[in-house]
Amino acid sequence: MAQNVTIIGLGLIGGSIGLALKRWSRENQDALHLIGFDEDVSQQNKAKKLGCIDTTEWALGNAVSDADIVIVATPVQKMRDVFADIADDLKPGAIVTDTGSTKVDVMEWSRELPQGVSFIGGHPMAGKSEGLDGADADLFKGATWAICPSVSATEDAIRNVLGIVAATGAESYFVDPVEHDSYVAAVSHLPFITAISLINSVTADPAWRDMRTLAATGLKDTTRLALGSPEMHRDIAVTNRESIARWIDTLVSDLLDVRNELMANDETLPESLLDRFQRAQDARARLEVAVQRAEEAMTDSQREIARDGFGDQMSRMFFGGLRRRDRKDERKGGRR
Numbered sequence: 001m002a003q004n005v006t007i008i009g010l011g012l013i014g015g016s017i018g019l020a021l022k023r024w025s026r027e028n029q030d031a032l033h034l035i036g037f038d039e040d041v042s043q044q045n046k047a048k049k050l051g052c053i054d055t056t057e058w059a060l061g062n063a064v065s066d067a068d069i070v071i072v073a074t075p076v077q078k079m080r081d082v083f084a085d086i087a088d089d090l091k092p093g094a095i096v097t098d099t100g101s102t103k104v105d106v107m108e109w110s111r112e113l114p115q116g117v118s119f120i121g122g123h124p125m126a127g128k129s130e131g132l133d134g135a136d137a138d139l140f141k142g143a144t145w146a147i148c149p150s151v152s153a154t155e156d157a158i159r160n161v162l163g164i165v166a167a168t169g170a171e172s173y174f175v176d177p178v179e180h181d182s183y184v185a186a187v188s189h190l191p192f193i194t195a196i197s198l199i200n201s202v203t204a205d206p207a208w209r210d211m212r213t214l215a216a217t218g219l220k221d222t223t224r225l226a227l228g229s230p231e232m233h234r235d236i237a238v239t240n241r242e243s244i245a246r247w248i249d250t251l252v253s254d255l256l257d258v259r260n261e262l263m264a265n266d267e268t269l270p271e272s273l274l275d276r277f278q279r280a281q282d283a284r285a286r287l288e289v290a291v292q293r294a295e296e297a298m299t300d301s302q303r304e305i306a307r308d309g310f311g312d313q314m315s316r317m318f319f320g321g322l323r324r325r326d327r328k329d330e331r332k333g334g335r336r
Helices: 012-026 041-050 060-064 076-086 104-112 155-167 177-203 208-214 217-222 230-239 241-263 269-308 310-332
Strands: 003-008 032-037 069-072 095-098 118-124 144-149 171-174
Touching: 003 012, 003 060, 012 032, 012 041, 012 155, 032 041, 032 060, 060 076, 069 076, 069 155, 076 095, 076 104, 076 230, 095 104, 095 155, 104 118, 104 177, 104 230, 118 155, 118 177, 144 155, 144 177, 155 171, 177 208, 177 217, 177 230, 177 241, 230 241, 241 269
Parallel strands: 003 032, 003 069, 069 095, 095 118, 144 171
Antiparallel strands: 118 144
């Protein structure tokens, strides 16, 4: 019997999760039935047309009432309302996870879910500046997917969410919510803030009309993140303000150090600048190597899974707990 997975929020992330799970399901005897819900009905229709989901529901309560797993892929600021809206309609033993870019507030809001429902916070570290039209089954392949289980989450629930992550091609990474928000503030949120500050500063100058003729890949590459959704990044900033502010202070301090070096009129300036630039180049090169090694390791892991029998291994991880519960319910004559 197919397991019911409901995806709430059918943008780039929700649509891409749907495509990845649909592909996995087809390869495993249609093991999943994907239900989609979005406040925008046109998004629901488009997601179904693109093959991201099997069915849609007009009412949120109906979309989750028979769901074994609920994936909340809405903007972060909407998640609290979603949790409150679905609380009374979730069946006992249901699993809820999310894809929010911040975790401390989301974990706190998840307490509104009823007892007997397991919440596992999640954050796929993947994306691009597109909406549902850019949904891609391979979006998460090789990406890190942060996992933050609530204290009340069952082991079976955690295994099932790990199965979802593996089915999308991503790799799970367990992390404390506070550490998560601090880390992503540095490696994800600060780069966006830097990009928007840079483009705002340059384009606000009276000479921008003339300068833009000279703008090339340097400015375009370093401000690419400014093309991201303003609404999404607003929600991120509002729910992670302290961590972002701390990293802004660190960046400003470093920029002021560079400024002070430039204005000191010291004979050692060429050497000090060269040392600073070389340290940055070395750090960036090490990051490049680390990313390449991680990608190579992930590819090897995927090949090993394929050799061992992807379907069997994933089925044991993804559905072990749910199927055990189904068998118990059948013996009792209970409702699925």
